[in-house]
Amino acid sequence: MxxxxxxxxxxxxxxxxxxxxxxxxxxxxxxxxxxxxxxxxxxxxxxxxxxxxxxxxxxxxxxxxxxxxxxxxxxxxxxxxxxxxxxxxxxxxxxxxxxxxxxLHTIQIAIAEAEGVHTGDFWVAALGYEAVGGLLVDPLRRGPRMWFDEISTPGRGRTHIDVAVPNDRAEARVAAVQGAGGRLADGSNAPAWWTLASADNHGIDIAAWGDVDDDA
Structure with missing residues (x-):
């Protein structure tokens, strides 16, 4: 094992x-x-x-x-x-x-789905990806992986991008996004991740948790 x-x-x-x-x-x-x-x-x-x-x-x-x-x-x-x-x-x-x-950074796309809606087969067929557990991955690991975010909170019905960065560089990346016109939409999960939005409300998460995770 x-x-x-x-x-x-x-x-x-x-x-x-x-x-x-x-x-x-x-x-x-x-x-x-x-x-x-x-x-x-x-x-x-x-x-x-x-x-x-x-x-x-x-x-x-x-x-x-x-x-x-x-x-x-x-x-x-x-x-x-x-x-x-x-x-x-x-x-x-x-x-x-x-x-x-x-x-160094890695991009993941979170697909927003309403409760009870499952679109995994659609994305697999469209992108040529494979289902691995709760993720969709490019078989050659070139494109960003995808996961499904069941949206139950009103007002957060958009698919968003997750950007994973080294843990000690996350706050600098957040500051850079804000300096480029982004706003902090939700900081309640920091320092694990920050949710930011562009001027026209496109969402992005800057994720730092994976680099220091204690779970094997």
């Missing part, structure tokens, strides 16, 4: 500094400065995956490499993820690469 670990336990493991637990698993961004450096970084990561028994999702761009690992499609972590992260961090150090959490 997998040894499941919480976000907080993940951060307590050695070699995980610079990584954060957002929607979809443990992840970070490594600025590389060149496409060639990114390719070499990925080559070295690939060499250790067989030993660990876990293959991460890797996004290669000319300026950076994004790495994400999780034991399940929904983003649950086990001790193997921590081991893989430790090895990737060591490879990065060998190449002189440092993680840059300021570039």
């Amino acid at each position: 997998p040894e499941w670990i919480s976000s907080r336990r993940f951060h307590d493991e050695p070699g995980t500094s610079g990584w954060h637990v957002l929607y979809g698993g443990a992840q970070t961004v490594y600025p590389t400065g060149s496409f060639a450096t990114g390719v070499e970084f990925i080559r070295r990561i690939a060499a250790v995956t067989a030993e660990v028994g876990r293959e991460p999702d890797i996004d290669l761009r000319p300026e950076a490499v994004v790495v994400r690992t999780a034991a399940t499609p929904g983003g649950r972590l086990d001790i193997v993820d921590a081991d893989l992260v430790r090895r990737i961090s060591a490879i990065a150090q060998e190449l002189g690469l440092e993680p840059d959490p300021s570039r």
Whole structure:
């Protein structure tokens, strides 16, 4: 059986500094400065995956490499993820690469549904997603995952976007949104998450809870 670990336990493991637990698993961004450096970084990561028994999702761009690992499609972590992260961090150090959490965030879409209404099959057919528990996920984990928010509160009938950021960067992101014309619609759940709205009342949640969650 997998040894499941919480976000907080993940951060307590050695070699995980610079990584954060957002929607979809443990992840970070490594600025590389060149496409060639990114390719070499990925080559070295690939060499250790067989030993660990876990293959991460890797996004290669000319300026950076994004790495994400999780034991399940929904983003649950086990001790193997921590081991893989430790090895990737060591490879990065060998190449002189440092993680840059300021570039890291993950987007999720919350689909508003009235009580008793279920539209999951519609979204699966339209987007080519797969149902995983109460979530819908892109099989290749490229697009934002989706979940369903049953709306019973009058006045909150819109689908909204959730943006997960590293816990220590959430308040700065909230301040930036407010500085760009957003308003705080609901701060009662802070510091787990903040609900903000644009000038024309489009909702967005800035989420910080996942990075420090105690539940495995």
